[in-house]
Amino acid sequence: MATWGYGNDNGPATWVKSFPVAAGTRQSPIDIVPTAAKCDTKLTENPLTVNYSPEPAMELCNPGLSVKANIKSKSVIKGGPLEGEYKLEQFHLHWGSADKQGSEHTLNGKMFPAELHLVHYNATKYSSFGEAVDKPDGLAVFGIFLKISDKPHQGLKSLTDVLSEVQYKDKSINIKQEYNPVCLLPDNINKYWTYLGSLTTPPLCESVTWIVFEEPIEVSEDQMKAFRALCCGECGSAPIVDNYRPPLPLGNRQLRASFQ
Ligand SMILES: CCCCCOc1ccc(S(N)(=O)=O)cc1
Ligand SMILES: [Zn+2]
Numbered sequence: 001m002a003t004w005g006y007g008n009d010n011g012p013a014t015w016v017k018s019f020p021v022a023a024g025t026r027q028s029p030i031d032i033v034p035t036a037a038k039c040d041t042k043l044t045e046n047p048l049t050v051n052y053s054p055e056p057a058m059e060l061c062n063p064g065l066s067v068k069a070n071i072k073s074k075s076v077i078k079g080g081p082l083e084g085e086y087k088l089e090q091f092h093l094h095w096g097s098a099d100k101q102g103s104e105h106t107l108n109g110k111m112f113p114a115e116l117h118l119v120h121y122n123a124t125k126y127s128s129f130g131e132a133v134d135k136p137d138g139l140a141v142f143g144i145f146l147k148i149s150d151k152p153h154q155g156l157k158s159l160t161d162v163l164s165e166v167q168y169k170d171k172s173i174n175i176k177q178e179y180n181p182v183c184l185l186p187d188n189i190n191k192y193w194t195y196l197g198s199l200t201t202p203p204l205c206e207s208v209t210w211i212v213f214e215e216p217i218e219v220s221e222d223q224m225k226a227f228r229a230l231c232c233g234e235c236g237s238a239p240i241v242d243n244y245r246p247p248l249p250l251g252n253r254q255l256r257a258s259f260q
Contacts, residue, residue, distance in 0.1 A: 004202045005065060005232075012245045019202045026206040027248040028197030029104035029143075030255070037193055037257035044258055048080030048189060048211065052088065052182040060159060061172035064232055065201070065243050067163065068092040075181060077120055077140065080258065081194045081209055084124030086140040091118040091181060094200075095146075095227045097241035104200050104244045105143050105212050112216060113224055114146035115244070116184060117200075133199075138207040144186060149218035155183030156219055160226040169233045186215035191259045200245045214259070 002010050004018065016022035052075040059070045068090050075088035095114035096102025103112035120140045121132035132138030146153075152160070158179055165173045191214040198206045230240040 006243050015202055015204065019204045021198070021204050021206060024198065024204075024206055025251050026196050026198055026253060027204065028200050028208060028210060029106070029245060029247050030195065030197065030250050030253075031106045031109055031247040032193050032212060032255065033108060034193070034257065036250075037255045039260050040256040040258070043080050043194070043256060044190070046079050048082075048192070048258070049078055050182065050185065050189065051076050052180055054178040054180040055175075056178050057174040057176070058179045059172055059174055060162065060166055062166040062169055062230055062240075064169040065240060066092045066094065067159075067166065067227065067230055067240075069159070069175075069179075069181075071181065076123065077142075080192070080211065081256070082140055083137070084122055086120035087123040088181065089119050089121055089129040091116065091184065093117070093146075093227065094244040095224065095241065096244070097228065097239075099148055099221075099224065101242065102244055103145055104247075105145075105210075106247055107145070111244075112145040112147055114219070114227065116142075116144040116146060116217070118142040118144070118181065118184065133207055134203075134205045135207055136196075137209070138205075139199075140209045140211060142185070143210060143212035144184065145213070145216035146219050147216040148221055148224065150220065151218065152220040152223050153217055156217075156223060160219075160223040163226045163230060167229065168231050168235060169237070184217065186213050186217050188215050189213060191215060193255055193257050195250070195253050195255045197253075
């Protein structure tokens, strides 16, 4: 059984063979068209609140198709479109082989060089990520666009400075200095779009309330190069690049905005 990936023979267009939900009605990512979004005051009346804690020895790993940090501390979010409290499980990224591509969500058809996903599960209703992952109200994922600037992103620097230590598949390290993932959020988290979607990789479960922030975070070209130096396998294997699923139709879904 060929494992899924992003190549010609195992990429997004082939996933439906093993994961029929790929042809479902609440798939992600989507193209975000701000003028088509409905401003919903219920989102502002109940502001999104983030309560992240420092992670003492955060585990950073290379699962082969991205780079992922696993969270053990109690970092939770609530409010906005969410009912109940959602607990941060992990975060990871998707990026391109060049700055012109890499993000999964697009903005008026425009791709960003990368997109950061902070993955939370509904801890009010479910006892673990594994239990929540296939429930319609199981997950909430923050989508944060990355854009290039001449300054490195300080919060990401603690990670990009050590990516060479997880260059190969199944390598993992612990970040020595305690790390609070709150440093990854844009300054203004009150401006976001939200819609009901799915995991953007197999098993593509339609279990995600997506919250995509309007404000990107800024990273340097050197930091992008560090992501592009990660390898899909062992020494000599292909670089991890273009690990993004292109957008799917919004269909009958409502895209809501927390702002005018
Ligand atoms: C049954 C185990 C499922 C493992 C896969 O978990 C995922 C997959 C994709 C995303 S993403 N790109 O939509 O944020 C988040 C979590
Ligand atoms: Zn993702």
